Amino acid sequence: MSERAAERTGSTIPEGWGRPLQAAVCEHCDWQYLVGADRARTRCPHCSQTALTSLEDEVGELPIVRPPEFVVPFEVSPDGLEQGVETFADGIPFPPADLNAETLKSRLEKVYLPTWLVDVEADALWEAEAGFDYQVVSHEERYDDRHGGWITREVEETRTRWEPRVGRLTRMYDNVPAPALEEDARLRERLGHWDDGTREPYQPSATAEASIALPDRTPEDAWSAAVLAVRQRAAGECQRAAAADHFREFLWTPTYGQRNWSLLLLPVYATAYRDDEGHAHALLVHGQTGRIDGPRRASLRRARRVSMIVGLVALVILALGLAMVAAGLMVPPLAAAGVAAVLVALVVGVAALAPMLLVWQFNRRQEAAG
């Protein structure tokens, strides 16, 4: 399919999807989706801030609604998924009431993220420095008067010989990936890459019960990234052609033939929780590895409540202590107990600050990491 055809616009969803879908958009983050008819009012899997707005008859507003060519299936096992979620929810001091493994698991939903694939023919002259490893024999020697002379140890070292190579390349590059989402790089950095070796031709059943995010980058936008991927692949092939162990300073002057664009869908799970201030936090789980990306927030409100309770206890002990000190004017032994109570009250009072400090420090660390 040509680039121009790929930027298809229209008022209906193409039949190539093979099942009834509705177009929807998140008013908060502008992500666009195709969802099943029963999921039109679901929250945005990407930001979880608002419910998706169904576009009904406004599908033509969406830039790209073409069916995909390939789908990478979900591979993470249910056990692995559960374990990942439990690990995520575990270890948070004073977690928000909504942030627990059970809630997160109950909200898990399947989402597919799009990425472009391009087929292109490249014709180029290239040059590079090819490195060939070889072994050399060297020696380490020790001398000691007390041991009567030299001890020699032969060692083998690997060195690399660099030689220039030039050549001509005429190759077809199929399914070169290019980002279809503006956030593609960030998502891959946080979640890791997908192994698209397990991709399968698109079947409507593969995306059942799943939301499908639509591209927000056109093929023209994605071409510059695709060029880098083609170059990287070409460099690897030239290295293989030259039978080199290493390759550097690869330069080429390519001319490209007709480009065919298609879409590949990548699997993620989405879930979310609300903190005690009512802010929604979306989490994404890699559909192959189970790696989770999303903010882990401790609840300042819960910490504050615990601090206040402990603080009240401290105040009560302080009041009792002061009363005992006053009584001690008449019954001297009570004065000593009163002083001890005042000291205990001070310690408990200081300890009352600990939950809030703990939460503040945890959230700060999470923000720095994220």
Add this chain to the structure above:
Amino acid sequence: MEAQPFPPAGFVEAESSVDGILVYRPVPEDTGPGEAVVDFSCPRCGGTTAYSVGGGGLRCEYCGYYEAPERDVVGKGAREFEFKVETMERAAHGWGTERKDLTCEGCGAQISVPPESMTVSCPFCGSRKLIQRPGSQDALRPRFLVPFEMTDEACRRTIREWLGSSWMVPGDLERLAAAVDLTSMYLPTWTFDGAARARWRAQVGHTKTERYRSGGEWKTRTRTVWRWESGNVTRRFDDLPIPGTARLSPVLMERIKDFDLSGLVAYDPQFLAGSHAQAYDVPLEEAWEAARHRMREETRAACRDQASTSKIRNFSMELDFSDESWRYILVPAYVGAYRYGAEAYQVMVNGQTGEVAGQRPVDWTKVGLAIGAALAPGVLITLAGLVTVLLGIGGVVAGAGMVVLIVGIIIGFVIFQKARRLDDV
């Protein structure tokens, strides 16, 4: 890239393991001079040509035809090779020209001569029992050589002067110069480069002088205080030569070893035309071991020199070699043997500098007379001194006689040692 021709000059197509990708590599160096057999027949008369030292090219001894030289001087920039594992295990490529390998039944020397050579005597021992054997393939191909700078005539003049330069040799020795069976020969030599980085540690003794009181008197004594010292030494070695043959006397080889490697030229079979050449019989690994021995001993000496005094004990060091490389080169020498009486004597001349080393017969009668002459004054004066002592005149003459006798003994010993070294190999 389009503006330039493709593939660029100096590149040849290489094997590619990927369809649709052509690979070009620089022309390999090894396809240069080498493996093809070179014909040294004179194109004019068909006679045998030989390398001309004077002209530096090929000259026909029969009709005078001369072919201009092609001398690619590379000097000390000549390529050096690393100690690759496969190099150490590799068998080689022969000489790049047709040659005949001979083995001496007398001393076991292996020599390589041109196929038309009519050599009938061994240049090392003078034996005429030479047997032909198949050309050895177990040798690395020499890539560089130092060409002859000295002609055969000049060499004979030098030998004549050298034979007559000592009074200890027989008087008729000089006239044998014309009879010396002289052979121009390229000798195999390894040269080694490397850097030695050493860390050393030792106890170094410092002498302290102390005054102390004993028996009511002040006295002085010295004692050694031992302190630990350590240091680092880095030494670079450039073109350390190690002979590639053990067939020749190491003593003679050592005396003519100073070749100027700035005169190195790329190996070309024409340089060997008319000359003998010996393949190495000291393999690379053995030569490298000898070179390393010299390198580490020199480095050890440099480490010891770093110590603050020369009193050293518990010395230890660790040494790492790096940037090791080697060259296999041929160096020119005239190797000759002559007979005096029943004995055979070797003589070698550096074919580049003219330095001579060799064995010479000793005329022990002359040497005995010389030693006797050195001892005679002392003996006579001492005897005279003994007479004066017996007569009660005094011991002054006897004392002087003893001194003169001791001087005479020393002179005699020196003469004897020098004479012994004349035929020492």
